[in-house]
Amino acid sequence: MSDFEIRTLDTEEHRAVSNLFRETVHMPPSDDAEWVYAARYYQPGGALGAFDPELIGTARLFDAELTVPGGARRPTVGVTSVGVRADRTRRGVLRALMTAQLEDCAARGVVFANLLASEAGIYGRFGYGLATRCRSYRVDARRARLRPDAPAGGDLELLDLDRALEVCPGVYDGLERRPGMMSRPEVLWRLYEMQLRRHTTPAKAVVHHGPGGPDGFAVYHVEGATAHPWTTTLEVSDLFAGSATAYAGLWRFLLGIDLVDRVAAESRPLDDPIELLLADHRSGKVEGISDEHWLRLVDVGEALSARAYGHADPVVVEVTDPLLPGNSGAYLITPDGAGRTDRPAGLRMDVTTLAMIYLGTWTPSALADAGRIEVRDPAAPAAADLLFGTRVAAWSGSYF
């Protein structure tokens, strides 16, 4: 359909993008006070608009880096503010925006794209696969204590929000990253600033200082302190630790704050070790597991050669990518690396399914059993499980 045009928006048009996007997700426009912060979350040149001639659809991005299994980092974009005006949906506007955005990323040498999806049925057709998952849990702070043998040491420093926004970005940058973690560019911290300033109770941060300097932090605020009788929940919006000692130290602090009934952590890695630290593991309760990041391999060859692999017999994976056809073809995956090959494929899959196994979140065997991978060599699924498997669960921890 071509009765609309797609173009990159100027900075002065960003507020219209925000208004349109918020309308599509049934939120009111930002007021002037919020827009002071929200505007800083827009990367110049990062927003696309669809016009007919009014603005009827948007999609935007910011540049970042993604950590892949093995620790290498490659360029990614965080895709956000995707919305099409309700009276212009289902006529190809999103498809045109996604196509233009991905082609631009490919031309710029971006290797990945990440997003958080409003609905699970939208993005698979554009090559995005669910690549990280997270779990939420609540800990009964009145009851929970860490085991006496839990790691201890280091110092804790409590910061108000202004100071936290100065200090935490540097601590984050210095931490080792899991597969799936992104760098946090300035625009992302501006988003978090906006969100944290919105709370009616003060947001705080606690930084853990280990032998080599700051090695972890948690950002939180407490809800419920104004109602009587009160039931307070300390909500953890960020928690990153570069060592087991920092992780235990941050939790020990959070669980020891007075007048807190519950500590809620919404989006933690699937293998977050909190239960192992609690003296009574039933003082914490997993509330649910949910989607986290959807990943698009924009440059399949570069993505496959960037990550590390486990030990197993080599496997040839044939990939199909209708949207970015240059990615289609066969790739030889070995413990020493990956690259294009003419050898016959043991596994065939689309680029969406490849994204699901890329960070190790889903196994090729499970996806083959689900009918999403065509198996041509019966030995290939088990070998691919070992090649693509990771030691720690992939997780991003960054939301936008």
Ligand SMILES: CC(=O)SCCNC(=O)CCNC(=O)[C@H](O)C(C)(C)COP(=O)(O)OP(=O)(O)OC[C@H]1O[C@@H](n2cnc3c(N)ncnc32)[C@H](O)[C@@H]1OP(=O)(O)O
């Ligand atoms: C990263 C983020 O920002 S997530 C936020 C996404 N935004 C929203 O959820 C806001 C509310 N929804 C919308 O604004 C729109 O309905 C959008 C953006 C989801 C879809 O926009 P449209 O212009 O209607 O999509 P378009 O017509 O290009 O459809 C492309 C394809 O996606 C499908 N599709 C569109 N929306 C959905 C949906 N919500 N669920 C499942 N499939 C969908 C279409 O059926 C079409 O399928 P096809 O490839 O088989 O033909």
